[in-house]
Amino acid sequence: MPTLQQVLENIGRSLTAAQVSVAGHAVETFENPAERQRLLGLPMGKTAFRDVTDYLRTALRIDGTEARRRIRWAAALRPAQALSGAVLPARLPLLSEAVQDGAVDRVAVDVITQAVETARQMARRVGADPQTVGPLLEDGEERLVSQSLSVDPGTLRKVSNHWLSWFEATVDPDGAEPNDADLPQMQGMIRQGKRNGLHHWLLAVNDVQNEYLETIVGAATNPRATYRGQAASGESAQPAGSGDSVESGRPAEAGVPGDWSAGRLTAEVLSEGSSGLPDGADEFTAVPALDPRSRNQQQLDGLIACIAGGLTLIESDRLPSSGGQRPQVAVTIDYHTLLGDLEKAGTLSAEDLSQFESSAAFTGTVHPNTIRAMACDADILPVVLGSQGEVLDVGRAQRLFPTRLRQAIAARDGGCTAPGCWIPAPWCEAHHVEHWEHGGPTSVENGVLLCVHHHHAVHSGAWDIDMRSGSPWFIPAPYLDPRRQPQRNLYWRQR
Numbered sequence: 001m002p003t004l005q006q007v008l009e010n011i012g013r014s015l016t017a018a019q020v021s022v023a024g025h026a027v028e029t030f031e032n033p034a035e036r037q038r039l040l041g042l043p044m045g046k047t048a049f050r051d052v053t054d055y056l057r058t059a060l061r062i063d064g065t066e067a068r069r070r071i072r073w074a075a076a077l078r079p080a081q082a083l084s085g086a087v088l089p090a091r092l093p094l095l096s097e098a099v100q101d102g103a104v105d106r107v108a109v110d111v112i113t114q115a116v117e118t119a120r121q122m123a124r125r126v127g128a129d130p131q132t133v134g135p136l137l138e139d140g141e142e143r144l145v146s147q148s149l150s151v152d153p154g155t156l157r158k159v160s161n162h163w164l165s166w167f168e169a170t171v172d173p174d175g176a177e178p179n180d181a182d183l184p185q186m187q188g189m190i191r192q193g194k195r196n197g198l199h200h201w202l203l204a205v206n207d208v209q210n211e212y213l214e215t216i217v218g219a220a221t222n223p224r225a226t227y228r229g230q231a232a233s234g235e236s237a238q239p240a241g242s243g244d245s246v247e248s249g250r251p252a253e254a255g256v257p258g259d260w261s262a263g264r265l266t267a268e269v270l271s272e273g274s275s276g277l278p279d280g281a282d283e284f285t286a287v288p289a290l291d292p293r294s295r296n297q298q299q300l301d302g303l304i305a306c307i308a309g310g311l312t313l314i315e316s317d318r319l320p321s322s323g324g325q326r327p328q329v330a331v332t333i334d335y336h337t338l339l340g341d342l343e344k345a346g347t348l349s350a351e352d353l354s355q356f357e358s359s360a361a362f363t364g365t366v367h368p369n370t371i372r373a374m375a376c377d378a379d380i381l382p383v384v385l386g387s388q389g390e391v392l393d394v395g396r397a398q399r400l401f402p403t404r405l406r407q408a409i410a411a412r413d414g415g416c417t418a419p420g421c422w423i424p425a426p427w428c429e430a431h432h433v434e435h436w437e438h439g440g441p442t443s444v445e446n447g448v449l450l451c452v453h454h455h456h457a458v459h460s461g462a463w464d465i466d467m468r469s470g471s472p473w474f475i476p477a478p479y480l481d482p483r484r485q486p487q488r489n490l491y492w493r494q495r
Contacts, residue, residue: 052071331361
């Protein structure tokens with residue numbers, strides 16, 4: 001049994017080597033238009049694929065992360081060709097040889113390639129002498145490859161981290177800070193996906209951006225905040241009138257004394273034997289009340305509140321437009337769900353479920369209660385859908401889709417309608433199914449949402465679009481599907 005397991009594992013590792021090699025050939029072919037048409041059957045110029053990663057993902061039905069991983073490995077493990085035509089050795093020759101022999105696990109390949117690349121970036125950041133760095137990288141590759149032949153990937157990762165610490169201490173003993181040229185490359189906001197019902201984001205910010213964030217979260221978690229208000233003798237300490245402004249920028253709510261942060265702060269009356277303020281005093285201090293939120297939650301709530309407030313600037317044209325509209329939080333909900341009619345009825349039929357709609361532009365399906373809460377302080381755009389999905393028709397007088405018409409199309413489509421695309425509506429463009437210059441009207445029934453890439457792909461002939469009962473169906477070009485079977489994007493709408 002142990003021998004059989006090892007043989008099967010070696011076969012799998014050899015298969016990985018073949019996959020990396022083929023991925024490398026695909027990269028070279030995709031970037032060469034003449035060879036691309038001959039070997040891949042793709043037309044010259046614009047194709048249905050954004051890049052070679054998109055091609056591998058679609059053609060092999062693999063995850064985009066896996067496609068990028070194979071391309072990254074191919075760049076490090078395959079020989080390259082110089083502009084002069086000379087063949088250059090692989091960037092990691094020892095690892096390349098071990099992979100070709102089927103001796104290295106896939107995870108180990110990832111650990112080694114990432115460790116060496118991290119070391120290269122570290123050396124460039126501190127301006128280390130290439131003549132010194134070269135032998136160190138070669139030695140590191142040899143050490144890690146040798147270890148990968150005798151330890152599991154988890155242990156190899158620990159060895160890799162230890163080697164990186166040693167490498168950093170060698171090339172940068174003083175621990176120099178990253179220079180201004182390298183900081184932007186490491187800076188950014190990364191969405192790490194959804195886990196356990198929460199959307200995870202990673203932030204890497206510079207000093208100025210951090211100062212803004214610290215200011216926001218500091219204000220949101222301040223345990224003792226001072227507000228200005230008035231209190232008459234014999235009254236509780238609260239502002240006079242529900243419309244008075246305070247330093248926090250939040251209006252006072254009638255009947256909720258001292259509630260300045262959704263129940264987080266309550267007023268503490270500073271009195272001298274009375275329930276009011278001392279004579280002549282016009283300030284009172286807020287102290288923490290019972291708050292179930294953690295500090296992290298408070299900081300997040302402060303940041304989101306700041307962002308939500310910033311979106312109000314759309315009325316003053318201080319924010320750029322997005323997809324032809326000013327940036328807004330866009331949600332779609334059907335009338336009966338908004339009013340809770342289905343819940344009141346107590347029973348749900350198949351027809352009810354087929355007409356149910358409660359979604360956000362980026363997040364997708366959300367609970368109706370979430371939208372109902374947002375609707376308390378939002379503009380509502382009523383959209384009436386006909387039996388065939390028609391909404392509005394502004395005829396031939398106008399070529400570009402106006403804002404209200406785009407909103408109606410977005411309410412129907414949800415996002416890019418091209419098969420398999422997940423680009424949300426705010427990033428899409430409105431496309432005339434029957435081209436305007438060919439007599440097509442500027443109407444909802446003649447408009448579909450397409451991301452920039454698929455918009456160009458449709459115009460280049462990758463798909464024909466057929467509107468059926470108000471829904472766009474995509475008929476692929478022969479080179480995509482010789483049978484030309486109509487397809488629909490079911491990512492946004494299930495019907």
